[in-house]
Amino acid sequence: MTRLFGVLGAIVSLVAFLPYGLAIWRGTVRPHLFTWLVWSVVTAIAAVGQFVAGAGPSAWATAAIAATCFVVLVASVFRGERQRTAFDWLCLIAALSAIPLWILTNDPTLSICLVTLIELVGLGPTVRKTILDPWSESLLYFALCVLKYALAILALPKWSVAVAFYPAVNIVASIGVCLLMVVRRRQVGAYSARSQ
Helix, strand or coil: CHHHHHHHHHHHHHHHHHHHHHHHHHCCCCCCHHHHHHHHHHHHHHHHHHHHHCCCHHHHHHHHHHHHHHHHHHHHHHHCCCCCCHHHHHHHHHHHHHHHHHHHCCCHHHHHHHHHHHHHHHHHHHHHHHHHCCCCCCHHHHHHHHHHHHHHHHCCCCCCHHHHHHHHHHHHHHHHHHHHHHHHHHHHHHHHHHHC
């Protein structure tokens, strides 16, 4: 069953990218370059860390996520969010400066925890952008992220912090972004209706 969930997680990762990539191409979604830069680096590191820690099929899903992150990174260079605030730069610098800590860590559990926290910091620019423009991100994509990370957890052959922390935190983060989009879209819609 773990192999099946690992394969399904990898498939959902790739399928989730298709409408997201199409939305980027159409200009309805504007990924933030800094977020996807951090995510590309960190997800690749997390995949390697999961393989080393014995995550088995769960690491397949993480590797697929890393590949799609890299494609979105390239797309964000050409069709991504153009505004970069001081907060965005601070998140990028904080996330990238924490990577040497990961390199110095010999403990797989601590390493995965650090990488996951770095990824959360990288989410900062996307959260800021989504608060200001809740339609600049894809609700479908982040909902599918919840599913792919849940499948990654179900694909774990054994449970430990080293292998479960990364997908578990990403489930919570993805749910948070989905809720943020729903709430902000309603708020902005209500404000627009009142102002007309």
